[in-house]
Amino acid sequence: MRPFHLLVSMLAAVALSACQFPGQDQPTVTKIVDGDTLDVDRDGETVRVRLLNIDTPERGECLYQEATDRLTELAPPGTRVHLEHDEERQDRYGRELAAVFAGDVFVNEQLATEGLARAVTYEPNHAYTSRMEAAQARAHSAHLGMHAVPTECLLPTDTARRAYELHAEDPQHRAFYRDVMRDAVNAAPNFTYKDQALEFIDGLD
Structure with missing residues (x-):
């Protein structure tokens, strides 16, 4: 060229x-x-x-x-x-x-x-x-x-994760444990999975 x-x-x-x-x-x-x-x-x-x-x-x-x-x-x-x-x-x-x-x-x-x-x-x-x-x-x-993350990714604290375990073990107090999980999610600063976590908690029986 x-x-x-x-x-x-x-x-x-x-x-x-x-x-x-x-x-x-x-x-x-x-x-x-x-x-x-x-x-x-x-x-x-x-x-x-x-x-x-x-x-x-x-x-x-x-x-x-x-x-x-x-x-x-x-x-x-x-x-x-x-x-x-x-x-x-x-x-x-x-x-x-x-x-x-x-x-x-x-x-x-x-x-x-x-x-x-x-x-x-x-x-x-x-x-x-x-x-x-x-x-x-x-x-x-x-x-x-x-x-597609596992459940533990949606629960930001040990308290929330323990509440999830007790939710399965103690049917009579499930509403209380759901509230504990919600409070933990709402209190977590800048939690990326917040909306997803609350939707998951609301879907628990």
């Missing part, structure tokens, strides 16, 4: 890349913090990014490590990603809120599709809510990840 034609081809490739996501951030991943948080480098500045409209298990909860590992696979350090933002760009902790795309993969949606994240909405950011809810529904129907 002649030098002139090579130069034209290179410039065209660069232009095409720039036009795929016009006006969007395309920083580089530097660190995976957990299943729904990562650090990126933007023009020499480290920015912490919280994935929009999803929530993955917290440290100490079931599937925490699996979600973190999967995000590492989808957007490993060194990956150039592009970010799309909604109405509110930062949360109260100063983290940037974004839909994260790695190549053709919508990372937020992929985590929800695999059952490693639940769909959440924090107003006013709801541009991707319907997609996350649809992804979550697919995972739920397929019994994937968070939608």
